[in-house]
Amino acid sequence: MFYFIIDILGTIAFAISGVLVAMEKKLDLFGVFIIAFVTAVGGGTLRDILIGNTPVAWMREYTYVLIIFITVVLAILFVNQLKYLRRTLLLFDTIGIGLFTMVGIEKGLTAGVSPVMCIALGTITACFGGVIRDILCNEIPVIFRKEVYATACILGGLSYFILVLLPIYTTYAYIGAICIIILTRLLAVKFKISLPNIYRKENW
């Protein structure tokens, strides 16, 4: 039940981020809904396609479609108020990537792929909804340009596979990894930490 609520909150946060990007591009009602939908379920869909877990997750479960639909309607109605919620949205979004990463890792383990690939699947689950959103909106994906976002997912995934080696319950490793993802991202945002710069000023 706890997981389910967090999962829903993450989905809502992702859908809202989709609505905001789509409305900046002045898409119509259908476009806004599709972008919100793709942002929320795109990462999990790509993960399911890569491991051959079809029909993909959202085809087997109404809840997500329904929640995204309601989120879109509310987000469009209250779009001006949303702008004052950036901080809350960041929190949901961060909880969302934490949980989505672990969902991806679990699906990878179930599909029998190796830990490194599980971490990749977790990162894809958490991040590629946003990548597809940006491609559909004709932007270079934001996570390729700035923000410690995918990096937090990778760190969290690594932590999980280290934590499960310890003599603790798997559930604790699971929750620990989610906390590491959330903390990494929030600290990076707060202290404006970014990945090391690879461009020398004089050359680029």
Added chain:
Amino acid sequence: MFYFIIDILGTIAFAISGVLVAMEKKLDLFGVFIIAFVTAVGGGTLRDILIGNTPVAWMREYTYVLIIFITVVLAILFVNQLKYLRRTLLLFDTIGIGLFTMVGIEKGLTAGVSPVMCIALGTITACFGGVIRDILCNEIPVIFRKEVYATACILGGLSYFILVLLPIYTTYAYIGAICIIILTRLLAVKFKISLPNIYRKENW
């Protein structure tokens, strides 16, 4: 036989729309062919991938590749004449989305997914060839910005699942749904109907 002819006409119309967009972008011969191909088969391919129906449809059937190839050659040769055929092309295209939507719904039913997801699959089959075309050509997909296009597919899909509840032959429901899609789109084009505007002038 009747279905087959309509299917072919739809494929041709979709391929031509691909050629026109690709030539506006001044792509080379290979680029034009790929864009035409993707426009015609992209929606069905995405549908097959989502439900795990692989190898995807066009890999198992030569006809489409051959027809698209011939269409591209003719469209390039007679590109100037095509501009006078906008009305005819619109008709083919509209018939095409009507049929493609129902093909998608049928495949969804065969794959055992629920009615709402079948409607999503139908809409994907009809519309996402154009979405992939626009992404490859570095444009925001046109169906996210204007035109009652996907909306017609969704309405048609809904109608089908309402019509099959009536005591009539499934074939009639099938044909009825196609007619509803075609009519919705043609009326929307004729009377310049669009989705309700979600932007307030003063805010955006």
Added chain:
Amino acid sequence: MFYFIIDILGTIAFAISGVLVAMEKKLDLFGVFIIAFVTAVGGGTLRDILIGNTPVAWMREYTYVLIIFITVVLAILFVNQLKYLRRTLLLFDTIGIGLFTMVGIEKGLTAGVSPVMCIALGTITACFGGVIRDILCNEIPVIFRKEVYATACILGGLSYFILVLLPIYTTYAYIGAICIIILTRLLAVKFKISLPNIYRKENW
């Protein structure tokens, strides 16, 4: 062993081309790695998804991820020197598409699809990593605009299916086809051969 070395060289060349495009777009470290990765494995991934060969190839084999990772690190460190290696990179890249085309064809034959579709799969394996790279970097894919690139893959694929009809070892046909792809591309680059122009000056 010989195949393996060429395969690795091709992967390296593809990854480097990804790094160069990503750095031109000023992506961050994560973005550069993802673009390099996608350029190197994207074609094979799309092929595997289309024929339903999942989990996709790179999920089952560490080598590629490791090699791409090392390539990215070295390429970023020595990016200025890379600019003097254009000729060497072109050679690796050309050997890469030759081999990748044949890998795709073999996978298609194993999946039981017909020769024409095998050629399509070979071309996808060789070319669509670059297509996905360009889409993620918000460019119209370069192979749709210029260069005899995909055309070389198609010619090579055709040659293979003609050569296997001759009373020679399949291995010879395999190597022959790779040579034809490499020669076609190198000659086209050297003599600046391109596909026939489909635009009349006065119209476009």
